[in-house]
Amino acid sequence: MARHVVATVDEIPPGARKRVEVEGRGIAVFNIGGAYFAIADRCPHEGASLCDGRLTALVEASEPGRYVLSRRGELVRCPWHGWEFDIRTGRSWCDPKRLKVRSYETSVEVGGAEATELQAETFPVSVEARFVVVEA
Amino acid sequence: MSATALGTSRPVAAKRQVIDCDIHPAMTSWTEVHPYLEPRWIEHLKTYGSHLRHAFSEALTHPRMSPDAARVDAYPEEGGPPGSSLDLMRRQHLDPNGIEHGILIPLRWNPGSQRNLDFGVALTRAMNSWQAERWVGQEPRLKGSVLVAQEDAVGAVAEIEARAGDPSFVQILILPRTDEPLGRRRYWPIFEAAERHDLPIAIHVGGTNGHPSTGGGWPSYYMEEHHAVAESMQAIVVSLIFEGVFERFPRLRFVIMEGGLGWIPSLCARMDRNWERMRGEVPHVRRRPSEYLGESIWFTTQPMEEPERPGQLLELMDRIGWDRLLFSTDYPHWDFDDPRYAFRAPLTRAQKDQLLFGNAQHFYGFP
Numbered sequence A: 001m002a003r004h005v006v007a008t009v010d011e012i013p014p015g016a017r018k019r020v021e022v023e024g025r026g027i028a029v030f031n032i033g034g035a036y037f038a039i040a041d042r043c044p045h046e047g048a049s050l051c052d053g054r055l056t057a058l059v060e061a062s063e064p065g066r067y068v069l070s071r072r073g074e075l076v077r078c079p080w081h082g083w084e085f086d087i088r089t090g091r092s093w094c095d096p097k098r099l100k101v102r103s104y105e106t107s108v109e110v111g112g113a114e115a116t117e118l119q120a121e122t123f124p125v126s127v128e129a130r131f132v133v134v135e136a
Numbered sequence B: 001m002s003a004t005a006l007g008t009s010r011p012v013a014a015k016r017q018v019i020d021c022d023i024h025p026a027m028t029s030w031t032e033v034h035p036y037l038e039p040r041w042i043e044h045l046k047t048y049g050s051h052l053r054h055a056f057s058e059a060l061t062h063p064r065m066s067p068d069a070a071r072v073d074a075y076p077e078e079g080g081p082p083g084s085s086l087d088l089m090r091r092q093h094l095d096p097n098g099i100e101h102g103i104l105i106p107l108r109w110n111p112g113s114q115r116n117l118d119f120g121v122a123l124t125r126a127m128n129s130w131q132a133e134r135w136v137g138q139e140p141r142l143k144g145s146v147l148v149a150q151e152d153a154v155g156a157v158a159e160i161e162a163r164a165g166d167p168s169f170v171q172i173l174i175l176p177r178t179d180e181p182l183g184r185r186r187y188w189p190i191f192e193a194a195e196r197h198d199l200p201i202a203i204h205v206g207g208t209n210g211h212p213s214t215g216g217g218w219p220s221y222y223m224e225e226h227h228a229v230a231e232s233m234q235a236i237v238v239s240l241i242f243e244g245v246f247e248r249f250p251r252l253r254f255v256i257m258e259g260g261l262g263w264i265p266s267l268c269a270r271m272d273r274n275w276e277r278m279r280g281e282v283p284h285v286r287r288r289p290s291e292y293l294g295e296s297i298w299f300t301t302q303p304m305e306e307p308e309r310p311g312q313l314l315e316l317m318d319r320i321g322w323d324r325l326l327f328s329t330d331y332p333h334w335d336f337d338d339p340r341y342a343f344r345a346p347l348t349r350a351q352k353d354q355l356l357f358g359n360a361q362h363f364y365g366f367p
């Protein structure tokens, strides 16, 4: 498991996402309210890019006519057939045990020594900038 | 520490020939057909607009999970609805999915459902020219479907005559929920012309002639509507067979598009059983109903059935007949089937080639 600098924090503000490629694997990195989450960017159904999906909330009903909305913006809905995945865990809502995408640890590192060590080809690593790091 | 490459590339399909029998092109706006419409109808559109027999005439029948029933990733960067950009269609679908031929199925604006029949006929003419010039003329992998205003058989036949022999078109397209069940004799002049020119007739789900999508009336939810497409397709198959269409036009071929597959064997069994008992009511149906279906009707595969056990899919195809199935993706709609992953069963190379390419090549007479 290696650590990879994948973006600067400014590139993925809250509510945004970015598709990155780490050693040939597509990974979707999301920012939910300032926290970063990374999941495999390939829907287990027919392979759509989850990074293209809309963020959605969890809608539940205890009975017909009573609705509860929660976890706004914490699920991504596959852009093709609409399966919902929990961005925090990669698990699908419908069948969380069997249908899931891999999720990756993320962290934010401040520039300077730390980020220079995590050298990334595509970023000029500066002392002040903060970087999103994915363990993959 | 490994370097990180950033990019947006997606894995490219292994080289495999694919014929996609269901691609939906879209207009960015009505002005796209203006060059092909007589001034009288441009004026009509401006003043009165399009009139389909349902509420909010230019909207879809139900609000859906995704607007335009589209894949969320299919909106062109330059604006316009999904399916309106040939460039995006090439980049996102035709090239990476190895589409050798793609059949155009224009759905919106429904010329066949226009209440003003003269406008409907004029619109079929315009949209057919639009397909030929704007799509087929610029992308030879694409082929058009002759749109007809089926409620005006005379106008429909004239349009078929005008397009027959034009290599831009490979079939005629009619949407279900016609004014009367499709096997009724008012539509036979269309069938006669189709058979004479050896043009198959595609029936693709949809249609906005005012009939509810279910026999029990209008459902509340898109989820219900989405299931009802199979019902309307069964009604068409039953009507064509029992009205005697295939007795009168034995060389006429139909392809049922996007209606699902699971119901086909059970419908065949039920029709045959009932025919054994009540044949006397329809003596013109001289053979078992399933025989007509097995000779004259084909089916596109999307939305592919996804049974729990893969073996059930193989069994279903055995029962329908492997040679009856034409692969389709439904691009750019949300229920798109990817040629690489749509079949959830271990198919042999030969079976895959037959479904993805061979059957449609034969059906449409592609070289």
Ligand code: FES
Binding pocket: A043, A044, A045, A046, A047, A048, A078, A079, A080, A081, A082, A083
């Ligand atoms: S590809 Fe994601 S739900 Fe089908």
